[in-house]
Amino acid sequence: MMLEIKNLQKIYPNGTHALKGISVNIKQGEFLVVIGLSGSGKSTFLRCINRLHEPTSGSICFNGRDVTHCSSTELREYRKNIGMVFQHFNLIKRRSVLDNVISGRLASIPVWNSLIGNFSQELKNEALANLDIVGLAEKAFVRADTLSGGQQQRVAIARTLMQHPQIILADEPVASLDPATSHSVMQYLERINQERGTTIICNLHFLSLVRQYATRVIALKAGELVFEGVPHEIDRAWFTRIYGEDAVEVEVE
Numbered sequence: 001m002m003l004e005i006k007n008l009q010k011i012y013p014n015g016t017h018a019l020k021g022i023s024v025n026i027k028q029g030e031f032l033v034v035i036g037l038s039g040s041g042k043s044t045f046l047r048c049i050n051r052l053h054e055p056t057s058g059s060i061c062f063n064g065r066d067v068t069h070c071s072s073t074e075l076r077e078y079r080k081n082i083g084m085v086f087q088h089f090n091l092i093k094r095r096s097v098l099d100n101v102i103s104g105r106l107a108s109i110p111v112w113n114s115l116i117g118n119f120s121q122e123l124k125n126e127a128l129a130n131l132d133i134v135g136l137a138e139k140a141f142v143r144a145d146t147l148s149g150g151q152q153q154r155v156a157i158a159r160t161l162m163q164h165p166q167i168i169l170a171d172e173p174v175a176s177l178d179p180a181t182s183h184s185v186m187q188y189l190e191r192i193n194q195e196r197g198t199t200i201i202c203n204l205h206f207l208s209l210v211r212q213y214a215t216r217v218i219a220l221k222a223g224e225l226v227f228e229g230v231p232h233e234i235d236r237a238w239f240t241r242i243y244g245e246d247a248v249e250v251e252v253e
């Protein structure tokens with residue numbers, strides 16, 4: 001198992017019990033999608049995985065090593081394996097697309113080097129290659145904020161590739177995009193998953209996207225794991241149990 005998560009609990013300082021004992025194993029190469037109502041704990045779950053939020057109890061093992069109680073050096077090493085993609089892209093607006101992609105590697109570049117933008121040709125070439133993977137090589141030298149939302153999200157994906165991540169955590173990567181653009185972004189994640197074997201853990205709102213891209217699904221409800229299976233198992237009855245009696249499914253075409 002790549003990730004073994006056991007009895008993960010998160011209680012925020014204000015007392016909110018956001019995760020109530022989540023246990024799940026995630027294999028290398030999976031495209032795992034996390035679903036559930038707003039407030040069910042999806043983002044908390046993702047953020048606990050790379051300890052952006054500190055779990056209150058429980059354990060996370062990565063390739064057999066416990067990373068819940070590791071030293072700060074080990075934590076840094078662990079985090080290098082994990083790329084993050086967010087709903088709002090988080091690009092540096094006024095810098096070029098290429099600089100944004102390169103910044104995915106900044107943790108391992110001396111600060112003075114990154115400050116003067118003195119990147120090696122090798123690094124630039126790798127960034128260009130990663131931009132090519134997301135179909136944006138021709139945008140390398142324009143300012144990041146001149147791109148559309150879908151293009152910015154693809155830049156964010158290229159940026160995480162600079163880390164050579166074993167896992168990409170994507171927190172609602174398409175929540176602010178239109179349906180066609182959503183599929184385009186999901187297809188790039190799928191391609192990286194299939195061609196590189198990168199494990200993807202992704203929160204999504206639309207079940208039609210879940211059915212198309214997930215190899216496995218978990219559903220959270222009020223901080224508890226209520227479903228684990230493959231997408232086509234989510235029938236009407238499961239849908240109601242996960243989202244509640246009043247929920248109506250909305251399709252992304």
Ligand SMILES: Nc1ncnc2c1ncn2[C@@H]1O[C@H](COP(=O)(O)OP(=O)(O)OP(=O)(O)O)[C@@H](O)[C@H]1O
Binds near residue numbers: 045
């Ligand atoms: N930093 C925080 N401090 C206190 N409570 C928090 C914090 N972050 C999240 N919560 C609470 O934890 C619970 C789970 O939140 P979380 O953001 O994980 O849900 P979510 O499933 O990602 O929701 P959404 O679909 O709206 O993004 C909610 O009750 C939320 O209010």
Ligand SMILES: [Mg+2]
Binds near residue numbers: 042043044171
């Ligand atoms: Mg969230």
